[in-house]
Amino acid sequence: MNMRLLVITVCATLLGGCVSNSDDPCEKVWSDVGEADGKLGFAADRVEFHQTQCGDKVDVAMWQQGRQKGLAWYCRPEHLYLAGRSGEEYRGVCPNDVQARRLFEQGRQGWTDQ
Numbered sequence: 001m002n003m004r005l006l007v008i009t010v011c012a013t014l015l016g017g018c019v020s021n022s023d024d025p026c027e028k029v030w031s032d033v034g035e036a037d038g039k040l041g042f043a044a045d046r047v048e049f050h051q052t053q054c055g056d057k058v059d060v061a062m063w064q065q066g067r068q069k070g071l072a073w074y075c076r077p078e079h080l081y082l083a084g085r086s087g088e089e090y091r092g093v094c095p096n097d098v099q100a101r102r103l104f105e106q107g108r109q110g111w112t113d114q
Contacts, residue, residue: 026054031066038070041083043091075100081107 030050037046044067050058073079075094084090084107094100 024057026057028054030059030062031069034063034066034068035070036066037063038067038093039073040070041074041088041091041093042067043093077103080104084108085110 047058047060047063071093080100080103084104090101090104
């Protein structure tokens, strides 16, 4: 795993774990959780994972808003290329899906040539 990806993953994990001062692990800033999920390229059904853990405490609208912000970062051409190069899997989450897949595959080709 390249260093940039490692740092991104650690930061996203930390964002995903944000909690309030409450002892309840489901009292999260759901827009931050969604942003972290988006930056990791998770599909919209990722919210179901959170709902399994936290039920109706998940603010789906805030999660979706945050995820869109995270996807804006994830879907940048340079990130898609680097993600493909590091061997990640693309989940078809970018609005410019054809271009995103092409960039990802170009990066993957560089990964397989290593």
